[in-house]
Amino acid sequence: MIHDYDVIVIGGGLTGLRAALCISEAGLSVSLLSKVHPLRSHSVAAQGGMNASLGNVKGENGIEDSWKIHAYDTVKGSDYLADQDAVELMCREASATVIELEHMGTVWSRLENGKIAQRPFGGSGFPRTCYAADHTGHSALNALYENVMSNEINIFAEFFVTSLIIDEGCCIGCTALEIMTGEVHGFHAKAVLLATGGFGRVFNKSTNALINTGDGLALALSAGAMLKDMEFVQFHPTTLYGTNILITEGARGEGGILLNIDGEQFMERYAPNTIDLAPRDVVARAIEQEITDGRGFEGGFIHLDLRHLGSDRIMERLPGIRQIAMDFAGIDPIEDPVPVQPGQHYSMGGIDTDINGQTNIPGLYAAGECACISVHGANRLGGNSLLETVVFGRIVADKIIKDIEIIISKNDEVVENAMITANKMIKNILQRKGNEHLFNLKNKLAYTMTNKFGIFRDKKNMEEGLFEIKKIQEQIENVSLQNKDRKLNQALIRFLELNGMILIAEVLAKGAIARKESRGSHKRIDYPERDDIDFLKHTVVSIKDKQMYVSYKPVHLGLFEPKERVY
């Protein structure tokens, strides 16, 4: 079956929904494809909040926040790798975006005077983070979904995209497997927007939803797009020991402190000024160091202590965190400290786009976590990712609306051929008879990535890791699935996901090995310093004739000159 739309949006999280809404309001036909129901997207799990210089809460000495201070904090937080024009755009749009969501129904937490409340987050000079208790993503996602519903936008839920269709160098649609029926559909469009989120599940200790397998990145790379800055992976300092479920930075924003086994507030040694509210890369490294040096608890964790906040504040500001700690660790933060350890949390890198979300392939756009526009550079500040999703969901949609007048695309034959290829691929996977076990390989990959490309990296370990990745790439050829059905075959979906994840892992590995410096989240013990002369540039990886190529692109500076990053 072939469907025809002006625009296809792939991904139903905050970015995808915001973009679809915008495109629909412009009078274009749009459909949204997602491998899960949109409300099950990972955006729903975002806890802490969204940054905007509303200035509803004054900073120290009564100074008023501004987009420019927000931009400065973001650029400094990025270790100067973010493109400053993109950062400026995001920070200028921030306040309007928070208000826009409010007008769609998001229930932001409020100050006594009725204005939207803001709290401090790591790496920010101001209480800048707007929040809906500690379920901000849930609140924003529901509001957007409700609006998408009322605009009667076509949603193809539980459709797994199997390929992007390229005709004469332009993206003209995609093929997708309808999970429930096993049928391959063709989608014909003038423009395709990828909004598929991050690839956290490439790692084994991750806060990400189980569905975050980076499908959009692998699709884009295979179609001829480029991936940028993939070596920059954020490890969140506080994930719950055992399940690695996120414990928001807002917990420290509200006054929570980190303690080692000696009961010492060790962050004072690592970041004397900002202490527990230093940026995530700094805090994650400090915790990892404490654990390595034997000052962690057995099993590899430290304590996040919230007890001094008192039960009222915990119940009001961090009710979700309390519930998570009770449900998944059997601990009530009112009574006991929460055991936490760093875990993969966010992908700063992604599909290489310009400031408007355009990739190097005409007709193909990307936004949100799957894209690298780049507003986060080498380290993202808490509260900036929710902001990015909604701001760029709209901006990229606007660009698509403008571009669509000049894009001409119509070629049913190419779509039909792509569907035949996708069907053959699926048939081939289901017919395989090798001895390799899908889930073993998946676990092996995730274990390798955490151990060889974790918080501290060096040449020897990373090269071993890359060797392992290449081996897994060969082994997946011999995977056979027990389940041979076309209909609702989750093993098949996991196989397709893993195929892409292996590709992403290789890109990450190659970028990380080639970047012989330490910057933001990319910390090399063999190259401990930042090297602006050789590496103040974006890594770009592409595939040509099955070969992977690493090259570089300049960083857009302009507002702030790079200087040493001290907290």
Place this chain on the structure above:
Amino acid sequence: MKIKVYRFNEKMDSPSYDTFDLEPKPGMTVMSALFQFQEKFDDSLSFHYSCRGAVCGTCAMLINKVPRLACRTQIESLLKGNLKVPIFPYPAIGKTISWDPEKEVLVEPLPHLPVIKDLIVDMDLFFKFYRFIEPTFKPVDFNSDEEMIMYPVDVKKLQVYTNCILCAACFGGCPIVGQNPKYLGPAALAKLYRFHIDPREAEGISRLKIADIPNGWWACESYGNCFKVCPKGVPPIKAIEKAVDKLNNSKKSI
């Protein structure tokens, strides 16, 4: 211990149950047990999963005859008998198969929705009722550049209902939904009430009128299972009681 899982696909005349042995580790959830089942026993087992942190609402199923989120339900606590929920009995949680709750965990699909395969149900009906109540925010008279003022006390009241993750545990747990497939159900009604009490909307009673129909507010018989099974502590029963009161009062005053 054993996990006993409901199996069904369209090729089967009637459902069957598969039993899988596993060693419960501290912290092991029903969802992680299902993954083990899929990885070590049969990769054709189907169930919905996403966040594994009790926020996305995709994995509601019937566990030991109570609708719950698989990702949040601890095996050890179930076996110890710590997770008993005293819900009012209804046909869909009647006896289907015998199981020993001290040694086994029984996992079945969420009631009141058609089973597609194994633990996956068709949620279309649930979302049809959700759409019926017009769940879109309609603020009145606002300046598009400015935030609307709203006080913390109102936010607190609203959050009780905006916490809903649309997992449909209440839909599967409501005796009335089982009797009357046209009943809008607890989640949709709680959602409607959320918009009614939003101070930024000034629609008064008109929002409530959307469900002022026999299969809306009036169909509830106050069994209260909805509140008891909600993983987020949302009380649809309270919303329904208050809506009914308000509608009754408005009718009296006419």
